[in-house]
Amino acid sequence: MGLKGILKLAAATSLVCSLGVVAASAASLYVPNLTYRTGPFAATGIPIMNGQRDYVEMINARDGGVGGIELEFDECETGYNTNKGVECYEKTKGNAIVTQPWSTGITLQVLPRTNVDRIPILAPGYGFSPMSEGNTFAWAFNPPVSYWDGAYMILEYISGGDMSSLKGKEIALLHLDHPFGKEPIPLFEKMAAAHGFKFLKIPVGLKEMQNQSAQWLQIRRERPDHVIMWGWGAMNAGALTEAVKTRFPLDKMIGVWWSGSDDDLLPLGGKAKGYKSISWNAPGDYAVMKDIRKHVVDQGNSLLKSSADMDKVFYQRGVVISAILVEGIRTAQAKYGKANIGPEELRWGLENLDITAERLKEMGMDGMFAPLKTSCDNHTGHAGAWMLEWDGERFVQVSDLLKPNREVIKPLEAEKAAEYARNNAPWPGRDGLACN
Amino acid sequence: MFYRVSGQFKTSYESDMALFPIRQDAVLLGVILLAMYVVFPLFASEFTFKALLVPVMIYSLAAMGLNILTGFAGQLSLGTAGFMGVGAYACYKLTTIFPEMNVVVALLLSGCFSAMVGVAFGLPSLRIKGFYLAIATLASQFFLVWLFEKWAWLYNYNASGAIEVRTMDFFGLVVTGPTAAPVTQYYFVLVIVSLITFCMINLTRGRYGRLWKAVRDMDIAAELVGINLMRAKLSAFAVSSYVVGVAGAMLVFFWKGAAEPNLFDIPLSFQVLFIAIIGGLGSILGNFLGAILIVALPVLLNFVPGLIGVEVNSATLEHVNVMVVGALIVGFLIAEPHGLARLWALIREKLIIWPFPH
Numbered sequence: 001m002g003l004k005g006i007l008k009l010a011a012a013t014s015l016v017c018s019l020g021v022v023a024a025s026a027a028s029l030y031v032p033n034l035t036y037r038t039g040p041f042a043a044t045g046i047p048i049m050n051g052q053r054d055y056v057e058m059i060n061a062r063d064g065g066v067g068g069i070e071l072e073f074d075e076c077e078t079g080y081n082t083n084k085g086v087e088c089y090e091k092t093k094g095n096a097i098v099t100q101p102w103s104t105g106i107t108l109q110v111l112p113r114t115n116v117d118r119i120p121i122l123a124p125g126y127g128f129s130p131m132s133e134g135n136t137f138a139w140a141f142n143p144p145v146s147y148w149d150g151a152y153m154i155l156e157y158i159s160g161g162d163m164s165s166l167k168g169k170e171i172a173l174l175h176l177d178h179p180f181g182k183e184p185i186p187l188f189e190k191m192a193a194a195h196g197f198k199f200l201k202i203p204v205g206l207k208e209m210q211n212q213s214a215q216w217l218q219i220r221r222e223r224p225d226h227v228i229m230w231g232w233g234a235m236n237a238g239a240l241t242e243a244v245k246t247r248f249p250l251d252k253m254i255g256v257w258w259s260g261s262d263d264d265l266l267p268l269g270g271k272a273k274g275y276k277s278i279s280w281n282a283p284g285d286y287a288v289m290k291d292i293r294k295h296v297v298d299q300g301n302s303l304l305k306s307s308a309d310m311d312k313v314f315y316q317r318g319v320v321i322s323a324i325l326v327e328g329i330r331t332a333q334a335k336y337g338k339a340n341i342g343p344e345e346l347r348w349g350l351e352n353l354d355i356t357a358e359r360l361k362e363m364g365m366d367g368m369f370a371p372l373k374t375s376c377d378n379h380t381g382h383a384g385a386w387m388l389e390w391d392g393e394r395f396v397q398v399s400d401l402l403k404p405n406r407e408v409i410k411p412l413e414a415e416k417a418a419e420y421a422r423n424n425a426p427w428p429g430r431d432g433l434a435c436n
Numbered sequence: 437m438f439y440r441v442s443g444q445f446k447t448s449y450e451s452d453m454a455l456f457p458i459r460q461d462a463v464l465l466g467v468i469l470l471a472m473y474v475v476f477p478l479f480a481s482e483f484t485f486k487a488l489l490v491p492v493m494i495y496s497l498a499a500m501g502l503n504i505l506t507g508f509a510g511q512l513s514l515g516t517a518g519f520m521g522v523g524a525y526a527c528y529k530l531t532t533i534f535p536e537m538n539v540v541v542a543l544l545l546s547g548c549f550s551a552m553v554g555v556a557f558g559l560p561s562l563r564i565k566g567f568y569l570a571i572a573t574l575a576s577q578f579f580l581v582w583l584f585e586k587w588a589w590l591y592n593y594n595a596s597g598a599i600e601v602r603t604m605d606f607f608g609l610v611v612t613g614p615t616a617a618p619v620t621q622y623y624f625v626l627v628i629v630s631l632i633t634f635c636m637i638n639l640t641r642g643r644y645g646r647l648w649k650a651v652r653d654m655d656i657a658a659e660l661v662g663i664n665l666m667r668a669k670l671s672a673f674a675v676s677s678y679v680v681g682v683a684g685a686m687l688v689f690f691w692k693g694a695a696e697p698n699l700f701d702i703p704l705s706f707q708v709l710f711i712a713i714i715g716g717l718g719s720i721l722g723n724f725l726g727a728i729l730i731v732a733l734p735v736l737l738n739f740v741p742g743l744i745g746v747e748v749n750s751a752t753l754e755h756v757n758v759m760v761v762g763a764l765i766v767g768f769l770i771a772e773p774h775g776l777a778r779l780w781a782l783i784r785e786k787l788i789i790w791p792f793p794h
Contacts, residue, residue: 037751077754082699086692087487087735108598108694112614128596177585179596179696186595205585206698303749416595423594424602424613 028065028072029329029341031056032092033100039079041233044261044314045102049075050303051318052100054296055288059326061295066329069339082106089113097346098122098325104180114139115428120347122328124321125257125280129183129409132380133417134351138430141350143324144280144372144383147256148412149404151184151228154254154278155191156402157387158226166197172219174212174239175230177203184230184256186412194408200224209235216242229255236264240272250275250390260388260395262312270392280369280385281320282397283313287364292319313388313395320369327355327363347433351376370401376435382406439787455637472626477619485618486691487735492727493629494687499711499723500636501679506709507717508640509672510652511561515573516708518580519677520684521700522550525590527685528599532592539604539611539689543628546685547678553580554677561669565655577702584697598696601689612689621690628686632679637720639675648672649718680708714765716775725776729768734761 033052036045056073065071076088085106089099099114099121101107107127114121121140123131129146131137145153159165173188175181185201192199200222202215212235219227227248229239236259243250251274260277289310296302297310309315332341332349341349355363355372370383387399421427439460446452456462476489502516527546530537557576561569584590591599603613610616611624639645647668650658659665688695707730715726737757741748748756772779786793 035750038754075750077750079754082692082696083491090483090486104596105598105694105696105699108596108600108696109692112600112693116614178698179598182595182597206701419595423592424600426603 027340028070029097030072030074030092030095031098031100031325032074032076032088032096034078034085034088034092034102034106035075036078036080036102037075038077039081041080041103043263044233044236044258045080047261047263047309047312047314048318048321050309051315051320052322053318054292054302054304055319055322056326057296057301058288058292059322061299061301062291066326067333067339071326071329078103078106082109085109093117093119097329097341097343100321100325102126104178104183108179111137111140112424115431118347119343120350122321122325122350124324125317126180128416128420129187129380130413130417130420132378132382133413134374134376134379135430136417136421136427137379138428138433139347141328141374141379143350143353143374143379143381144320144369145385145404146380146382146409146413147183147230148187148409149380149382150256150278150385151187152191152404152409153385153402154228154256155188156405157276157278157399158254163191163195166195168196168198169226170198170200170222170224172200172202172222172224172227173230174202174204174215174219174227176209176232176235177205180232180258181230186416187409188228190408190412204231204235204239209233210238212238212242215239216246216248219248220246225252227253229253229259231255231259236261237267240264240268240275243275244268244271254278254387257317257385261314262394263314265390265395272390273392275390276398277313277388277390277395278385278402279313279317279388279395280383281313281317282367282369282386283311283316283388283395284368285311286366286368288319288323288368289316291364311394316368320365323363323365323369324353324355324372327353327359350374351379351435353381376430382409439784439790441788469630477622480619480622482618485622488732490618490622490625490691492724492732493625494683494691495708495711495731496723496727497629497632497686498680498683498708499715499726500633500720501676501681501683502708503712503715503717503719503723504636504640504648504679505672505676506712507719507722508645508652509648509669509676510655511558511669511672512566512570513573513676514570514702514705514709515557515576515580516680517684517700517702517704518577519550519554519680520687520704520708521580521584521697522553522677523547523681523684524688524695524700525584525599526550526681527689528601529590531602531604539606540628543682543685543689547682550681550684551674551678554673554680555670558670558673558677561673562666574702577705581697581701584700596696598694599688600694612693614693625686625690628682632682633720636679640720644668644671644675652718710765714768714775716777719775719777721780722775722777725780729764729776730761733764734758737761 035049036042037049053073056071060070076092078084078088080103082105089110096119099119101110107123123142127142129148131140131142132146188199202218204212204215231239243253250272253275255277257279260279265272297304297307328346328350331352332345333339335348336345351374353372353374357371360366372381372383374381382404384401384403386397386401388395389398441458444459498520505511505513523546526549527542530542530545560572591597601612603610603615609620611620647663650663651668655665711726711730714729716722734757737760738753
């Protein structure tokens, strides 16, 4: 017997050898996005990815790009599959000025590579919380708030601004049993120890997302004062359906920003009234949305099914994500005095973001997200977020801007960042990148 | 004409038992090895290494492990991904507990752990057969993934619950971690896969291979002629899990660089099983053919619209891709239910008598 069949591989690969990576024309900036419009998480992925795409298309159509250069927005489909993530990252990185990996699993794989390939990784509102520590994670950015910020702000909201009022209470965390869902646990544990509340972890396995009867039985038995949900994809709808079924008071239930999709709540309608979700973008009718409607959606250049979807929280969050990226590009262009920037320059831009309230107004996004400023040891910005409440038809803003307490979170970030660097030794850290 | 075997006489027992008794086979293999060892490393891009060559080899190896068990010994298993996970986690623990340990030693030792686990879960095979055994191995699959999630010691109490591969070198050459050159990793994987393939070809031709095949074809008959069923079945589980474990460790260490527990969930088991079935059960070559079809073809298909100048939305392309690959799998199985390896054997037979068929 021979191994001749490998010949087929030879023929096939010689084809690809000659292909190499996707070629981008010189007169544009290549910004790829590793999307998941297919697979188990597609329902939550599609609105965000539409928002990201449409903002960039709007910038191209309205302003002719950023600083006179067009953005070439490209999608590579991963289906939330980590194997596909490797493929997409390798395929797009050649000319890309940024990589947006989406899934936490793909982020984990890509993060060490970005140091070597010298390409910034933009993970708004996801990824690791310690990424904020820019002296360790020089190439990673997760503006405007991290998961630990989110956890802190939720506790702040529950306690009404006075953490000591949580003493003796019981707070349950219903979380996806996956790197993403486990992310806030260190902060909750630290806060529980400091303020004397009982913290209860209720994991939901990936296979149990749509059938959470065991978890909700536990919630009924324990009767926690609050349930905080760290869910994604099918888990959110599953949890909300169970909560309604078991008559859990929904005003005692608060989700992270990824658990606040209109599409999860619409089927429940009025029954889910009172459910809250923290969000770093406030939904509304902003000037930028009118521009997107005029330049992209009405032109038929959007992938949106219906223009009513533009009012949804997740679509607008996608818009915010691309807006942060575009601001990063703009900042880098101003610093280096050229339009055609590379990944290293964009890294500087993302590290020196300063989106003030005035700038937000100019962007037509006044109040859409909180003013944001990043620096060398702050790759997140820690801008703050608002509490949204489901009124039966849509999410409405019910709180003022909540801010995380950096003094509590920063030491934890430094500790976990150092731990990551130790586990992945030799970790390059800033690797001589100037901080200015 | 190209494959004429007339004139090639076997004049000694050695030549009769040679690995490649027909000269053309040996030449073809030589050409392939030359391509793999010399031509690809010279011309392939980073993308080709990372997205095509390395995963195809690793998946082929995993399927080869499964094929020993299912194709040669006839024991259906749905727990492959779990055993791959054991290999990966064992390798991770070994390299973190003993940081000085050579990565090759760790890799080969991690196979031993999965072999042990494989034998333990193979014990029911002494009593149950067929679909019932498949369900028993399915239990191991669920149990192992649950263990990877819940036993925090396995991932060193990492907050994210995932394992990350640190940078390791092999006599000064960086082979794992982000700084490892793709071509180095490629060679590393290639050498290990070649070695294990060579061992497996010989093993399946030899005493144990015959034991396994006898058990597969009719275990009662095998027992009657004096084959120790327990030894035959458990050795198949051990060898199979060993190879699968090494493949799992390489999947994480030489390809992905980080892994979450759910990577080793049932979809991976099915993927490997499909590779083995479509490639051809009871064949070594088939694993490579199957992996090319299941792993490399979807990647290559993604380039087709760009080559013919059609712009297709990435998500639509993914949907089309799944449909095309699915149709091809069904097509191949209708054309040749015994897999791609059998298809190649038929082509070869036709070539031998070409251009004068009977």
